[in-house]
Amino acid sequence: MLPAVEGESEKMSPFSGLDELMCYYLLGLTRVLSFSRTVRNTLNMITLLVPLLLSLALPNVLAWGKDGHYAICKISQEYLSEDALFAVKQLLPDSAQADLASVCSWPDEIRHNYHYRWSSPLHYIDTPDFKCNYQYCRDCHDSYGHKHRCVTGAIYNYTMQLKLANADASSELKYNLTEALMFLSHFVGDVHQPLHVGFTGDLGGNSITVRWYRRKTNLHHVWDNMIIESALKKFYGSDLSTMIQAIQRNISDIWSNDVSIWEHCAHNHTACPDRYASESISLACKFAYKNATPGSTLEDDYFLSRLPIVEKRLAQGGVRLAAILNHIFTPKTRIAQA
Ligand SMILES: [Zn+2]
Numbered sequence: 001m002l003p004a005v006e007g008e009s010e011k012m013s014p015f016s017g018l019d020e021l022m023c024y025y026l027l028g029l030t031r032v033l034s035f036s037r038t039v040r041n042t043l044n045m046i047t048l049l050v051p052l053l054l055s056l057a058l059p060n061v062l063a064w065g066k067d068g069h070y071a072i073c074k075i076s077q078e079y080l081s082e083d084a085l086f087a088v089k090q091l092l093p094d095s096a097q098a099d100l101a102s103v104c105s106w107p108d109e110i111r112h113n114y115h116y117r118w119s120s121p122l123h124y125i126d127t128p129d130f131k132c133n134y135q136y137c138r139d140c141h142d143s144y145g146h147k148h149r150c151v152t153g154a155i156y157n158y159t160m161q162l163k164l165a166n167a168d169a170s171s172e173l174k175y176n177l178t179e180a181l182m183f184l185s186h187f188v189g190d191v192h193q194p195l196h197v198g199f200t201g202d203l204g205g206n207s208i209t210v211r212w213y214r215r216k217t218n219l220h221h222v223w224d225n226m227i228i229e230s231a232l233k234k235f236y237g238s239d240l241s242t243m244i245q246a247i248q249r250n251i252s253d254i255w256s257n258d259v260s261i262w263e264h265c266a267h268n269h270t271a272c273p274d275r276y277a278s279e280s281i282s283l284a285c286k287f288a289y290k291n292a293t294p295g296s297t298l299e300d301d302y303f304l305s306r307l308p309i310v311e312k313r314l315a316q317g318g319v320r321l322a323a324i325l326n327h328i329f330t331p332k333t334r335i336a337q338a
Pocket of ligand 1: 064107108123186190
């Protein structure tokens, strides 16, 4: 079954070692393709049995704040092909009024809702403390050890759902493609927030209490919200669209030679979230965790040196989301010719 094989090749990145190879064979094709259904059934069962325990066990990990997700999706919309823009508009709920950015925080809004609690671990990856690297088979699981339940696994899964549905109309019935689009757009954003691929021991910086200037907060929240909030106030007249325009100017100016490298996925894969996650944990170690020990006060030195990292990650998230959607919604005739 060609689409299934194609879905599997989407699922896993090129393997870096024996571990990943073993993981690949052990998991098997069927397991990967039934990811969504299995996950839902399993998690629905768990949530039915131990709703309270589940909510206590899940770390309180947030996501890029609303502004970060809005910026990424707004940027991506500018780079969508005509075909992709048409397909996206078809899938968006009416309430979005054809604006993808308006629904990009939806997965954060519903993640604690009873029917969507299964989606909560899909926003991040916990990596081994102080290793500063990421491996899909080692790290992509939830706190119960269920494989694929992390942000990269979710990106592979929703990319595959949208791709299969675009190639074969009968698969549309199997999936909720509107939700798939909203989850994919959100998770591509999340995986670019460096602390969404952070250490297990501190819950991606959530348990590292710091001061952001005078305000008491935690390191994860600094990277989700505070750096962007402070930048809006200090440099962009508290106007998000001015900040987005500045990032867009950088994309077409100082980063213009990098865009094709950002977009590129090995072997013509549609998405390569393992690469985005590896970049994130590397940036987390070099910039997010550095000089941000528990109890520290983060001020101008930290803010001004980290803001360029945040702005570049928003740009990369937007450009890559557009590239993924453009690849997914390639006209069927061109897929047939390939
Ligand atoms: Zn999120």
